[in-house]
Amino acid sequence: TQLLEQSPQFLSIQEGENLTVYCNSSSVFSSLQWYRQEPGEGPVLLVTVVTGGEVKKLKRLTFQFGDARKDSSLHITAAQPGDTGLYLCAGAWRSSASKIIFGSGTRLSIRP
Amino acid sequence: GAVVSQHPSWVICKSGTSVKIECRSLDFQATTMFWYRQFPKQSLMLMATSNEGSKATYEQGVEKDKFLINHASLTLSTLTVTSAHPEDSSFYICSARGTGDSWPQHFGDGTRLSIL
Numbered sequence: 001t002q003l004l005e006q007s008p009q010f011l012s013i014q015e016g017e018n019l020t021v022y023c024n025s026s027s028v029f030s031s032l033q034w035y036r037q038e039p040g041e042g043p044v045l046l047v048t049v050v051t052g053g054e055v056k057k058l059k060r061l062t063f064q065f066g067d068a069r070k071d072s073s074l075h076i077t078a079a080q081p082g083d084t085g086l087y088l089c090a091g092a093w094r095s096s097a098s099k100i101i102f103g104s105g106t107r108l109s110i111r112p
Numbered sequence: 113g114a115v116v117s118q119h120p121s122w123v124i125c126k127s128g129t130s131v132k133i134e135c136r137s138l139d140f141q142a143t144t145m146f147w148y149r150q151f152p153k154q155s156l157m158l159m160a161t162s163n164e165g166s167k168a169t170y171e172q173g174v175e176k177d178k179f180l181i182n183h184a185s186l187t188l189s190t191l192t193v194t195s196a197h198p199e200d201s202s203f204y205i206c207s208a209r210g211t212g213d214s215w216p217q218h219f220g221d222g223t224r225l226s227i228l
Contacts, residue, residue, distance in 0.1 A: 041222065043219050102157070
């Protein structure tokens with residue numbers, strides 16, 4: 001079983017539409033990260049959220065950490081074909097020697 | 113920015129052979145390195161945490177005798193897949209964390225292992 005569940009697993013939308021990806025857990029995290037991964041490459045860090053309720057923006061991407069630090073969301077505005085990829089959330093616990101656990105992943109496809 | 117290099121990026125070998133994958137931190141000292149495994153269309157699964165100069169800590173279900181990890185220096189960790197079989201075929205990714213850093217981990221570009 002996955003500690004971090006992401007939804008949806010797959011999403012295919014038209015260019016210009018908005019979308020939200022969710023990352024949920026029953027565990028409380030000291031911090032949570034979002035990554036994007038292209039085929040055949042390692043994941044690339046997009047953002048780290050640490051404080052419950054925190055919101056961070058990265059151009060058209062908005063990241064939110066839940067108040068209880070158990071969940072997070074990634075919202076993309078006006079999606080573009082270049083946003084296509086595998087989006088992964090990853091959580092960490094302060095007591096776990098800095099290891100992070102990845103979510104189940106959301107595969108996003110943006111059609112031109 | 114910090115760079116982590118993995119070598120080789122792609123390897124094909126016969127069933128029964130052992131394969132070594134290297135993970136190097138190029139411009140920082142990595143006290144801790146992590147090894148992940150990723151099957152097609154799936155997420156990354158943590159296999160083990162390796163600390164420089166000590167034994168690796170393996171996640172539940174990962175065979176330590178099958179996946180040998182050595183972290184002999186602050187810039188190099190190796191993963192050896194011993195007596196590899198087709199079911200070991202996967203994408204193996206390492207990450208490294210610098211001294212004193214809580215965040216972030218820096219990821220390598222992965223090694224695609226195919227066992228025939």
